[in-house]
Amino acid sequence: MPLRGGCRKEISVQTLRCIKMPLQMLLAKAHLHVVRGCATLSTIQTKVATVGMDFGCKNSRVAIIESLVPHVVASEIERYTPSYVTLTELDSPTSHVWCMQHLDRVGKRVATGQIAKFKMLRRPSDVVRDVKKLIGKQFDDPHVQEMRKRIHFSIIEGPSGEAWVEIHGVKFSPVEISSAIFAKLKDTVLMYQFHHKLQVVVSVPPFFSEQQREDIKLAGSTAGLDVLQVIDDPTTAVLSSTTNGIVVVFGMGAGSYSISIHHMLNTNIKDMKQVKAQSGDPCVGGDQFDNILLDHFVSKIVELHSVDIRGDKYAMTLLAEKAEQVKVDLSSQPKVTVSIPFFTGSAEGPVHLNITISRPEFEKLVDDLVGQIQHKCQQILKDANITDSDINGIVLYGGMTRMPKIREIIYEVFGKHQISKVNPEEAVVIGSAIHAALFVEEHQEIREDVIPLSIGIESANGTFTRVIPRHTTLPARQTVTIPSWSGDGKCAHVRIFLGEHAMCGHNLPLGEVQLINNRSSYNGSINFEVTFEVNKNYVLKVCARDESVDQTSEVLKTLRIGNNVLCKHYVNKAVRDALLKWATKINDPWRMLAQYALNTLYDVSLSRRDKIPQDLYEDAVNVLTDLREALDTADVVLKDKVLAAESMVAAALNWMPCEPPQSDSLDSESE
The missing domain is CATH 2.60.34.10 (Substrate Binding Domain Of DNAk; Chain A, domain 1)
Structure with missing residues (x-):
């Protein structure tokens, strides 16, 4: 392209590599539409998307609003993106993978997500994780110093005393690393559906300071996002429930846990911010459970093989990954065995790791942590001046809420109330997307x-x-x-x-x-x-x-x-109701079964109308009407209607006309 002065703009190979990835995303999306026979102008039309992002210590998620319905967008292989970041050279064989981003100031590519997590097992000192714990923290913070003892990448002191990280001799602020994660989430959305602009609400723990929230906004804007708001995790998670009255929101992720009690009067977004009480711990989360389990395994190795692996960062990294997986598996299994052949070496030869731990053993190890959490739960009821009988519903978010012992203390303290059916790992990101849509709607003129x-x-x-x-x-x-x-x-x-x-x-x-x-x-x-x-x-x-x-x-x-x-009032109410009421139907098995039963019974009754008796057809129509009216009722009522519809489908399909009785004339003639 000719420029002023007769010069010609030279496009370097490096520049082409920078723009190649988003261009490939758009072409892949357009190709997918053509292959499916639905190529339209909307494929390449620039649009504004309303998005929610859950920026986590271990995993991050993104959800997009489509037709006022939140959809969690899958990354390469899962419905989340690991919050791991590493660098790779431009000439690396993996530099053209679509999940790579570009950092101009170092002339290298940063790999984010699953590929960085895979690299951690080979080169643990080159991969940054848990950067969320460093956002807005000073280097001399006691929690940062404690973190340095556990991790294998380099945490250094920044220009103004902040906690920074170093990879391959290059220093990065937590904002820059976080920006790479946000850019990865942005590209995940672009791979799903191309948009010119993303309007985003980002969720953070309620303990985040104003400086930490400003850093999150800066990281998002650096990644090319239009960050509308940075709001608390409980505020977003509660949007996944439409329960009115007193709602307990309990969340526990990798880095922290929080408990809050909300007074829900109606579906107005402003009322959802009315918090009666709030508690928790910003430094206690799933990682602390992992560390206890990891220390237990290290002690077992010393006891069984007389080998201390604390100085071996490769063995410790692998064992830490196994400890996290064991914790997850013990939520659904009574006991788990960790088996790693040739795990490390000793004076007597190779060490083959084989350790079995049961759920009661694990719960005994973490009994002190669980006791602290239980005490906080009991205290928040006193702070809110309520009892468990005043509670109308419970919302859970974070992967640690799947742990049976955590569920046990929640039921013991707050009672066995109705729990939101949304996947706890996705409750926050779904709520963030809904909040973004509500925010845009309230600030949008008719x-x-x-x-x-x-x-x-x-x-x-x-x-x-x-x-x-x-x-x-x-x-x-x-x-x-x-x-x-x-x-x-x-x-x-x-x-x-x-x-x-x-x-x-x-x-x-x-x-x-x-x-x-x-x-x-x-x-x-x-x-x-x-x-x-x-x-x-x-x-x-x-x-x-x-x-x-x-x-x-x-x-x-x-x-x-x-x-x-x-008018704006009616439109806002219609949009708000659609967003909030649809969220409760996500991952609702009985309503999905009801939709399937409706479609099946409708098709069967029409296709066999001329073959079945009139009274059977009328019964099918009545069952169809009853099921349709029961779609918004309780699961107990809906279950009965679904079973009735399935029985009617079987009756209509199996009905056969009665065969006329055979004549006895042949018998009489033979006689």
């Missing part, structure tokens, strides 16, 4: 040239199918194809709704149109092209025509969307 809420139709299972999505520029026109299975002049009823909730029952009904199939039923279904048009005055016109007949569309109905549902 535009007159776009439709503020989606227009859609009811599917067979009672779910809301968007036809004209919200924020579509007006005037808007969209055509959908709807099959009509019922012949002989029967009508297919299409119900039209305005809103954002996944279930039509929570949205505003606009009206209903009828599609009449005048063919005989044995001719099968016909497809209707139904067109929805909305003008700038918010008048909706619905037209339809038979695809198989060369005719113009017939206007079926004209509907006007009232101004009372287009």
